[in-house]
Amino acid sequence: MSTANPRGTNPASSALTPPPSAIPPVRHPDAPAPGELLGAHYEDCFGCGGGQPHGLHLQARAGEGVSITAEFTVKPAHQGAPGLAHGGVLTSALDETLGSLNWLLRTIAVTGRLETDFVRPVPVDTTLFLQAEVAAVAGRKIYSTAVGRIGGPDGPVAVRAQALFIEVKVDHFIDNGRPEEIRAAMADPDQIRRVRAFEVNP
Ligand SMILES: CCCCCCCCCCCCCCCC(=O)SCCNC(=O)CCNC(=O)[C@H](O)C(C)(C)COP(=O)(O)OP(=O)(O)OC[C@H]1O[C@@H](n2cnc3c(N)ncnc32)[C@H](O)[C@@H]1OP(=O)(O)O
Numbered sequence: 001m002s003t004a005n006p007r008g009t010n011p012a013s014s015a016l017t018p019p020p021s022a023i024p025p026v027r028h029p030d031a032p033a034p035g036e037l038l039g040a041h042y043e044d045c046f047g048c049g050g051g052q053p054h055g056l057h058l059q060a061r062a063g064e065g066v067s068i069t070a071e072f073t074v075k076p077a078h079q080g081a082p083g084l085a086h087g088g089v090l091t092s093a094l095d096e097t098l099g100s101l102n103w104l105l106r107t108i109a110v111t112g113r114l115e116t117d118f119v120r121p122v123p124v125d126t127t128l129f130l131q132a133e134v135a136a137v138a139g140r141k142i143y144s145t146a147v148g149r150i151g152g153p154d155g156p157v158a159v160r161a162q163a164l165f166i167e168v169k170v171d172h173f174i175d176n177g178r179p180e181e182i183r184a185a186m187a188d189p190d191q192i193r194r195v196r197a198f199e200v201n202p
Contacts (some may be wrong), residue, residue, distance in 0.1 A: 011116050012162040017095045018136035018143045023067040023132035025142070028106035032062040038103055041194060042185070047096025052076065054078075056093055058130075059120040060100035067133040068104070069153070070097045074126050085122040089128040094161040097130040102165060105134065108195070109142055109165035110172065122150060129153045170195055 020141040032038060038060045043051040048058050054077045060070040080086030095111055102109045122128060131153070132146035142165040149155040174182055185191045 015113055016115060016162045016164055017141065019138050021194065022136035022138040022143065022183060023103060023111070025137050027092050027104050031104040031106065034062050034064050036062050038100055041103070044181070045170050047092055047099070052091065054156050056089070056096060061106060063131070065133065066098045066101060066104045068097055070130040071102065072128045072130065074122055074124050074128065075164050076124055076180060078183060079124060083122070083124050085126070087116070087118055090118065090122060090159050091116045091161070093130060094146045094159060095163070097132045097162045098165070100148050101132055101144055102142065103180060105137070105142070107142065107167050108170065109167045110161060111166040112166040114161060116159060116161045117162070118159055120150065120156060122158050128157065130160065139200055142167065145172065
């Protein structure tokens with residue numbers, strides 16, 4: 001028996017419900033224009049980096065308002081069961097897409113909580129068409145949703161997610177990341193430029 005509610009989504013845990021004090025998200029005036037590719041936030045990121053041979057190589061594109069579209073094609077390296085995508089990989093694709101939304105807010109944030117509904121199996125070679133948007137913001141907390149469809153941007157839903165991202169300072173990465181990668185990132189002028197653009201966010 002399905003527990004889906006009339007909107008076709010399963011109820012998320014209360015931690016993913018924005019509080020009454022939450023406000024609608026505000027697109028940063030310098031956010032990439034709708035249709036523009038965002039590019040990788042870090043070359044070695046498993047989700048979006050070009051430098052990870054078995055990464056997802058997900059390319060996110062700015063949408064209208066505070067929304068993102070992205071595509072991810074399931075490769076043999078992403079299998080769980082024979083010929084089918086691993087659920088954790090699909091969750092990674094959702095996480096990456098949801099994380100990209102924070103670029104449009106010009107906020108550095110990390111995933112605090114992420115709930116995924118797996119609705120349909122996703123075979124190898126399938127392209128997952130992802131759409132995500134920020135629903136609300138409450139202080140440092142960013143409430144977002146995402147859906148992944150197969151067969152096309154309007155195809156049947158395969159996965160959906162709700163997430164809570166928490167805004168952090170750059171120090172979050174500097175203090176916690178392995179020193180060798182942090183040193184390399186800080187020596188990369190492109191990386192520093194990307195981070196600075198977020199830091200000056202009023
Ligand atoms: C040179 C360097 C270059 C760097 C360049 C970086 C570029 C930009 C990279 C972005 C990367 C993206 C990649 C994809 C997105 C990931 O995958 S991010 C990786 C996965 N996530 C993590 O590793 C986060 C690990 N967790 C943490 O570090 C800490 O728990 C957090 C999330 C920062 C929160 O800790 P905190 O700052 O001490 O905040 P805390 O006071 O505990 O919580 C703040 C509020 O959030 C709520 N909250 C916190 N966690 C939760 C939770 N799990 N559930 C519900 N509520 C929660 C708290 O209840 C609290 O609520 P209020 O009391 O304010 O109402």
